[in-house]
Amino acid sequence: MMETFTRPDGQTVARTVGELRECFGARVVTTQAVREQHAHGEGMQDAAVPDVVVFPESNEEVAAVLRLANAARIPVIPFGTGTSLEGHLQALYGGISLDLSRMTKILELNTEDLDCRVQAGVTREQLNAEIRSTGLFFPIDPGANASLGGMAATRASGTNAVRYGTMRDNVLGLTVVTPEGRVIRTGTRARKSSAGYDLTRLYVGSEGTLGVITEIQLRLYGMPERVSAAVCPFDTLEGAVESVITAMQMGIPLARIELLDAMQMRASIKYSKLTGFAEKPTLFLEFHGTDLAVGEQIEQMRAITAEHGGSDYRFADRPEDRSRLWKARHDAYWAGLNYIPGKHAFSTDACVPISRLAECIAAARAEVEASGLFCTIVGHVGDGNFHVLVTFDPNVREERKLADRVAARISEIAIGLGGTCTGEHGIGIHKLDALKQEHGEAVEVMRAIKHALDPNDIMNPGKTVPLG
């Protein structure tokens, strides 16, 4: 149907860079250091360097860049904070890295309607810092302090998804610049609008392949009256998972339920200097609500976990104790990575029906043992989503191959159990094969949609849906 994308020739690139310079002056950067910084995300360190980095400041400037790029058939790769994990940012065919980090305005804050509109470069921590005094907060928290544009583009989630959902549930509308350079708005301030196709949800999670998200209307939440965090170790991983299944069945509105396996606990105890913790499968929990509701949730949860071999609770009610706990959870990646110095690491992202979670983790563990690589596991248990952090020596080719094989096997196992290869990180370039395994012919429709909305294939080519 489509031909494979070809890298634009040097002359075309040089001419386009010249045209960009006329419009953007010093905000067009071609130095090696800046281009290299825009050549990759986190996770695997493979890089592909863009020809030029542009820093637009408005919708109209983004539109101007896209019009130039579309006319010259030059790829455009939207860039937020550079924290995506699946190779989304690699400039496989060169082109323009469109860095939105200067678009950091909070455009509207509607405290009564519990929503706000932000520019794509606003980070989740910036937003929460700026709205703190209103008593509201935005709950989605991927590990990194990512930009909200990037989070929308990758349909990010985090530790709060069980109670508050993911970006899919919390984006009310978008401003998107199409590859032709048209600025469109999807959704409306009317939250319950149902006019036409749900374009908002088409762009959320499209990984920069359909257009550039420049503004996001987000849902906000009132800060709960009481927040209480707790940690509970288990003798077995199954016991932890069973506890969560029972809690979900009963409709206990847990805000966070995170699982760290014994190996991850060992790494986190060392890295985050946690004292008094056991190297056992451990649940990190958080309860949100009124004083009354939180008290009741804790009581119910203790009764459930006691039946599954988890009773040794430690609570953290003071904000500083809670943040120390959750910082340790968010630093799990760094803890695993640094456990053996000199290693590189990436994270798998399988998501399975929750009843198959313990089985899937055990099967993943077996693959890991067979490979001999050091790996740790964390899981968003309430969603059936877990990450195996696979570490490898970047200087030993065999290790990298083994690591890739472990990752591919885990995707296969998850799909075989009725799950998906990716619960929250996305497809990027790493999971294109798994996408085909999982979705079969539907991938053709995705490709047709990509082609219909981006006929010249300039938007982040080679990602999310296979080319050609």
Added chain:
Amino acid sequence: MTAYLDRLETIQSTIKAAAARGRRCQIVGGGSKPWLAHASAAGSTEAEVLATKALSGVVEYEPTELVIVVRGGTPVGEIERVMREAGQMLAFEPPTADGRATIGGTLASAASGPRRAYAGAVRDFVLGIELIDGKGDRLRFGGKVMKNVAGFDLSRLVCGSAGTLGVITEVALKCLPLPKATETRVYELDAAAALRAMNRWYAEADPISATTWVDGRLYVRFAGAEPAVRAARERRGGELLADADRWWADWREQRHPFFALPEQLMRMSCRATVESLEGFNQAIEWGGALRWLHAATEEDRARVRYWTHRAKGYATRWHAPFVETLNELSPEVRALTARLKAQFDPYGVFPAVVSS
């Protein structure tokens, strides 16, 4: 199973034949929302009817998973009955139309009920679908797990597409446990005071599962854990509504007298805090985000549209055909809509998304 596969194959071959001969198809589920049928197809005597009624039944239901997989023609009432036995519910509370409404039609029309403002819309509970597109191909989007970011989110694009993209043959839905306690309280208030109460109580984290203001009375349904519902009762007072289940069922199914003349109703979607438009017979639900206005004349409808536009909301005639509702969209978004539609339905087998 064989009968089911036969039926699927018949639908596929009918679509393929229609595509080859330039004919149109009209998808018919329970026939409970006939107004959605597009004039372009319904008026055409050539339209082949694709009936989904035979595509009925629960494919998979594991209550511990909080997931149910059903065929597209399964009646919503039937799904709810099965789930209720396991202590669960479809949290978006769609109308059942006395057993006629199918789950496929519910998705296609994005039909949600009173709990929608507090639990989410139908699309928020859709995990995956199977669809037969305008080429007659069977496609699967999404899956049956809680989170899936593999590729474009096409199962949700299909929600609200009103049969213009394909035949929904299977749906995986997220289930929620039924609340332990439920109680409806009634308050005599004018529209402005009712709007203030709906918004403030929600912001103050009351365990609300539905709100409706009609005939000068605000109905608030509290639901959740027993202590939370009790606390809300003590805090908010009001009068207990006897026979509340029946009242909400009547409201949800639009059997309440307010809905007696549906063709005169405008359905307006706006921010929950937008002040009430005076001079109309109206009802308010979803915490203020959905307003129903009796607008019998073109002049009335124009006034509603003007005022909705100023409030940055969205209003259409209830019972307007899908293609008419698209007129509310900007020309750019309408153009995108047409491009997307062409990918699912390149031969124009299903109803068009542009007025002819």
